[in-house]
Structures are given as C-alpha cells and as structure tokens.
Amino acid sequence: MLSTTIALNRFGLGARPDDQQPSDPKRWLLGQFDRFEPRPRALAQVPSRAQVVDQLAEYLAEQQMAGRAKRQMQPASMPVEGMPQPADKQADPLKRFLRQTIREDYLAMNSARLDSALTTECPFTERLVHFWANHFAVSVDKLPVIGLAGLLEFEAIRPHVLGKFSDMLLAVEQHPAMLVYLDQAQSIGPNSQVGQRIALRGGKQRGLNENLAREIMELHTLGVRTGYSQADVTEFARALTGWTVSGLGRGPAARMIGGTPGQFEFAEVLHEPGSRMIVGKRYDQSGEAQARAVLLDLAASPATARHLSTKLARHFAGDDPPPALVDRLSKAYLASGGDLPTLYRALVDSPEPWTAKPLKFKNPWEWSVSSLRAVGSRELEPQMAANVLRQLGQPTWQPGSPAGWDDIAASWAGPDALVRRVEVAQRIADNAGSALDARALAEKLFPGSLGEPTRTAIARAESPKEGLALLLVSPEFVRR
Structure with a gap:
C-alpha cells in the first residue's frame, strides 16, 4: 500500500469517493487534532443525559414496585378457572413503553455514532475515539446501561481524546454508565455509616463490590500480571466506596444521595473510612480524594504506559505488537505525563505502522x-x-x-x-x-x-x- 492509502485506511476510517488524496499523509493525520469537533453535528439530536436518566429512573421505580407487589401477594395453590391471573411483568403497558423508549435512545445514539464516522473530516481522531471507547468498554447487556453507553463515549471519551489520559480515566470512572455497569453505585463500605446501620439492624449485608477496582487495574490501567495483588484490589475497592450516581441508586442508601439525577456523587455515608495501602503506597486522603489520588498514580505508572502502548501498537501495527514500537510509545507516554497527542505523534512518526503490506483484519x-x-x-x-x-x-x-x-x-x-x-x-x-x-x-x-x-x-x-x-x-x- 502507498502511504496515502495507509493514512486513509489504517489510520483513518476508509476513503470516500470524493476525498482528496493527502499529499503529505503524516501532516494530514496530525493536522486533524486542530480540526476535531468533540461534539459534531451528528450528535446534536441524541437524547440528553437528563432525558435518559429520567426514563431509566422511572423504569427502575416500576420494577421495584412490581417486585414489592409480587412479594406481598399470597401464593395461590391453583389458578381458579375464569378468574383473572396476574399479568406477566413484561406485558405491563408502562414497562413496555419505557423499555421501548430506552431502546430508542440506544438506536439514536448508535445511529449518531455511525453518522459521525461517515461524515467526519477527522477520521484518524474519530478512530482513536472508537479505540478508547473499546478500551473502556461497557455493555448494554445490562438494561440500565442501554441509554448510558453512548453517553459514556460522547461525554467522557470524545472531550478527552486529545487531552491527558488521567483526565479521560477520571471522567470514565465517574460516568454513570461505568458506575452502573460495574455495580459500583451499590458498593457499601462495611464500616461506613450505612454499613454499620445495616449491621445493627441485622439486615442483609450488601457489602463491598470489587468489580470497578479490579477492572480499573486489570483492564483500564496496569494490565494483568503487573505486580498488584488481590489485597490491592480490595483496598482500592474500599477507597472507591461512596462513588455513586444520583437518581439511579438502589438499596438502603438511595434516599440519602442527592444531587442532579444522572450525575456523579460522592456519598460519604457509603465510604469506608481509613487510610489505604495500595500497590506499595499509602493513601491517607479522606472521602472522594482518596480514590482520585489512586487513579492519578495508576495513570502515571510505567505498567499503564506499557499496557496502553501495547494496545495502541496492536491496533495500528499488527496483532503481534512490535516490541520496539511499544517501547517507543511507552517512553513518549511517560515523558509527556500521559499526554495523548504526544503518544499519537510518536505512533505516526514510527516506521512500523507504515509497513506497506496489510497489517490488520477489519472488525x-x-x-x-x-x-x-x-x-x-x-x-x-x-x-x-x-x-x-x-x-x-x-x-x-x-x-x-x-x-x-x-x-x-x-x-x-x-x-x-x-x-x-x-x-x-x-x-x-x-x-x-x-x-x-x-x-x-x-x-x-x-x-x-x-x-x-x-x-x-x-x-x-x-x-x-x-x-x-x-x-x-x-x-x-x-x-x-
């Protein structure tokens, strides 16, 4: 392949019939950073977070009401012929309407994502958005995430794709899509105010949820087998307690969490008090600042630099990432303090992604x-x-x-x-x-x-x- 073809197809999203062939492919790629629109016209009509959260909150409230009603019903030994039987919960008209509305939100966001990819004049930067959205993956398999998954990409990835990785990391981990997907919104510190109340009443312990802490370390930052332990995951999960989202909460603390529905909230009543020892460093901060400090340190770790560089090299230079390219990208990441445009420039300036033969099979x-x-x-x-x-x-x-x-x-x-x-x-x-x-x-x-x-x-x-x-x-x- 010629360098122009590589720029358009390997770095970009594929040429269009009316596209001009770039005379200077590298300059064309890097020049997109100045023209990229975090909020292009294609996204102008997608539902707002407030709309999505209102619909989700109403649906979840209906689910809770239906659950309570079902528990209060006395079990019947046999249905009596001619008597009306309880309708299946999926047949409830309001639930059907709400599920359909939530699905329409998903379709609108999916369509907007595709429209943006088809019309963009910055296809390299757009590809990078898709790369990071997959790195910070959530799934609409979980119903409350259906309306939020697109918003994670539009609100947490796109605005930070040309910024620092630490800023993107923080935006993602505090986004309702990630908090709901990995069950962080319901994580309760055993010795938190809510945890102690539950224990005193002899209630069912909901307890600590380690999903978000584990995936941040294993997938989002350090990578697997990079020296952290299960104890580090547990301590990080304790630091993350209190990170939740307003308006979508469930459980004993839901009524105690104020704020605008759909926004990140730090709930002190859920937070596990105390200092933490995580990956060899002590964190004495209190409240929200504790987990934030951990995230910033994880973003700056050499292991994170290598993990991200390996994935980026795999995406642009072949299924088996060239070690020299990974080393070069890691050094650029660390030297710049995790500045993503610096990382991208090192990628574009490297010879490995410009190999003439095809390097990747398109997904x-x-x-x-x-x-x-x-x-x-x-x-x-x-x-x-x-x-x-x-x-x-x-x-x-x-x-x-x-x-x-x-x-x-x-x-x-x-x-x-x-x-x-x-x-x-x-x-x-x-x-x-x-x-x-x-x-x-x-x-x-x-x-x-x-x-x-x-x-x-x-x-x-x-x-x-x-x-x-x-x-x-x-x-x-x-x-x-």
Missing part, C-alpha cells in the same frame, strides 16, 4: 464504516444501522465482557463471519445503485495497490452492483 465496525464511506453514504436508518452490526457479530456497545471487543484477526475472520459480510456487502451494493463504477472506485480507493485478482474479478462481474459487492469483500478492502 465488523471498521468494515461497515469503511464500506459505507466507500459508496459515499452519509447516514443509515437507525434500526438498519443496529441490525447490520448485530448481524456481523459486533453490536455497538455490547461486548461480551468489560475487556471489550478483541483486536485480533482470529476473532473476526472465521468462515461464517465472512459469509455474513458477503451478504451485507450485497445489500450495501444494492442500496448504492448502479451509478457507481466499481472498477474506477477500486483504483481510487487503492491507488497502486489493487491486486490483479481483485481487478479481474470486478471486471468480470455480471453487473455494477455485483462488482461493487466484490470490491467490498476483496482482500484489499477487508484488511488495512
């Missing part, structure tokens, strides 16, 4: 975006956008675990997955119509690097639509 999101950009699409109907990604096996904001989606070819290049891409490619080609000349488009998208087998296959296609579909599933197109 379904990357392939879908690049396919739609290639045919000049600027938007897709919300339900269709969601259906395409679900069909291809990568529904938006729905990875199987907090680790996010895999970034290696083995996870995406199976025979069944390729068959589904062929089916979607045909639909995209059908929607594009017969006006696009696949032969001319192929030469424009891959100047100087289009293989003869692909060129021949397109030329022999029975129709323009078939030629376009063949281009979209060609070896040149499915790799970057």
Whole structure:
C-alpha cells in the first residue's frame, strides 16, 4: 500500500469517493487534532443525559414496585378457572413503553455514532475515539446501561481524546454508565455509616463490590500480571466506596444521595473510612480524594504506559505488537505525563505502522464504516444501522465482557463471519445503485495497490452492483 492509502485506511476510517488524496499523509493525520469537533453535528439530536436518566429512573421505580407487589401477594395453590391471573411483568403497558423508549435512545445514539464516522473530516481522531471507547468498554447487556453507553463515549471519551489520559480515566470512572455497569453505585463500605446501620439492624449485608477496582487495574490501567495483588484490589475497592450516581441508586442508601439525577456523587455515608495501602503506597486522603489520588498514580505508572502502548501498537501495527514500537510509545507516554497527542505523534512518526503490506483484519465496525464511506453514504436508518452490526457479530456497545471487543484477526475472520459480510456487502451494493463504477472506485480507493485478482474479478462481474459487492469483500478492502 502507498502511504496515502495507509493514512486513509489504517489510520483513518476508509476513503470516500470524493476525498482528496493527502499529499503529505503524516501532516494530514496530525493536522486533524486542530480540526476535531468533540461534539459534531451528528450528535446534536441524541437524547440528553437528563432525558435518559429520567426514563431509566422511572423504569427502575416500576420494577421495584412490581417486585414489592409480587412479594406481598399470597401464593395461590391453583389458578381458579375464569378468574383473572396476574399479568406477566413484561406485558405491563408502562414497562413496555419505557423499555421501548430506552431502546430508542440506544438506536439514536448508535445511529449518531455511525453518522459521525461517515461524515467526519477527522477520521484518524474519530478512530482513536472508537479505540478508547473499546478500551473502556461497557455493555448494554445490562438494561440500565442501554441509554448510558453512548453517553459514556460522547461525554467522557470524545472531550478527552486529545487531552491527558488521567483526565479521560477520571471522567470514565465517574460516568454513570461505568458506575452502573460495574455495580459500583451499590458498593457499601462495611464500616461506613450505612454499613454499620445495616449491621445493627441485622439486615442483609450488601457489602463491598470489587468489580470497578479490579477492572480499573486489570483492564483500564496496569494490565494483568503487573505486580498488584488481590489485597490491592480490595483496598482500592474500599477507597472507591461512596462513588455513586444520583437518581439511579438502589438499596438502603438511595434516599440519602442527592444531587442532579444522572450525575456523579460522592456519598460519604457509603465510604469506608481509613487510610489505604495500595500497590506499595499509602493513601491517607479522606472521602472522594482518596480514590482520585489512586487513579492519578495508576495513570502515571510505567505498567499503564506499557499496557496502553501495547494496545495502541496492536491496533495500528499488527496483532503481534512490535516490541520496539511499544517501547517507543511507552517512553513518549511517560515523558509527556500521559499526554495523548504526544503518544499519537510518536505512533505516526514510527516506521512500523507504515509497513506497506496489510497489517490488520477489519472488525465488523471498521468494515461497515469503511464500506459505507466507500459508496459515499452519509447516514443509515437507525434500526438498519443496529441490525447490520448485530448481524456481523459486533453490536455497538455490547461486548461480551468489560475487556471489550478483541483486536485480533482470529476473532473476526472465521468462515461464517465472512459469509455474513458477503451478504451485507450485497445489500450495501444494492442500496448504492448502479451509478457507481466499481472498477474506477477500486483504483481510487487503492491507488497502486489493487491486486490483479481483485481487478479481474470486478471486471468480470455480471453487473455494477455485483462488482461493487466484490470490491467490498476483496482482500484489499477487508484488511488495512
């Protein structure tokens, strides 16, 4: 591949028919930092956090009421013929309406994300947003997260993608999507005010939840097997107690948490008092400041620098990250105090990501975006956008675990997955119509690097639509 093709496809999101080939690829990539819009027009119509939280709070309240009513009902030995039976809770009209409204919020945000990727003039920076959103993964498998997952990307990732990693880290860990997804909002220090009240009343101990602390250390910062212990995770979880979100709380402390619904709140009544020893350092701060101090130290750790650099190198330079590139990126991260643009510049200035041969197999999101950009699409109907990604096996904001989606070819290049891409490619080609000349488009998208087998296959296609579909599933197109 030529350097222009690498810039557009490996660093960017794929070329569009009307895009100008950058004369200076590196300058074109780095110049996007000055033009990037954290809040582009595509996001202007997405539901606000207040709207989403109001709907979620109403739904959760309905769930609680239904649960109480069910517990209060006397069990009947046998249903009496002719007597009305309790309706299934999923059939309740208000619940159905609220679930549908929450789902519509998700579809709107998914559509806005795709529209932004299709229309952006800063595709490298946009790709970096997607990279970090997957690094800090949440999943809509948990119903309360459905309306919040997109907001995490729009509110915590996009504004900080060109800032310091520590700022992004703090914004993510205090976002309601992450607090709800990893059950931090209900974590109670055993010796906190609420914990002691529960113990005195002989109530069921809800206790400490270590999910957020563990994932911050293992996935978001240090990485696995980097010297921290289970005791460090537990102590960090104690430091994090009190980090919650207003308006969506459940349990004994919910009524004690004020503030604007959906906003991060520090609830002193949930916080485990005392100093902490975490990864060899003592933290004597009180309240919210304690966990914040831990986060800042984790962000500055050499282990975090290497973990992030390895993932970035894998994303841009191959499934087996080149050790020299990882070292170079780690040094840039540490020398700059975690300044992300400095890290990106070190990446762009390194030779490894500019290798002429394809280095990465596109995942379904990357392939879908690049396919739609290639045919000049600027938007897709919300339900269709969601259906395409679900069909291809990568529904938006729905990875199987907090680790996010895999970034290696083995996870995406199976025979069944390729068959589904062929089916979607045909639909995209059908929607594009017969006006696009696949032969001319192929030469424009891959100047100087289009293989003869692909060129021949397109030329022999029975129709323009078939030629376009063949281009979209060609070896040149499915790799970057």
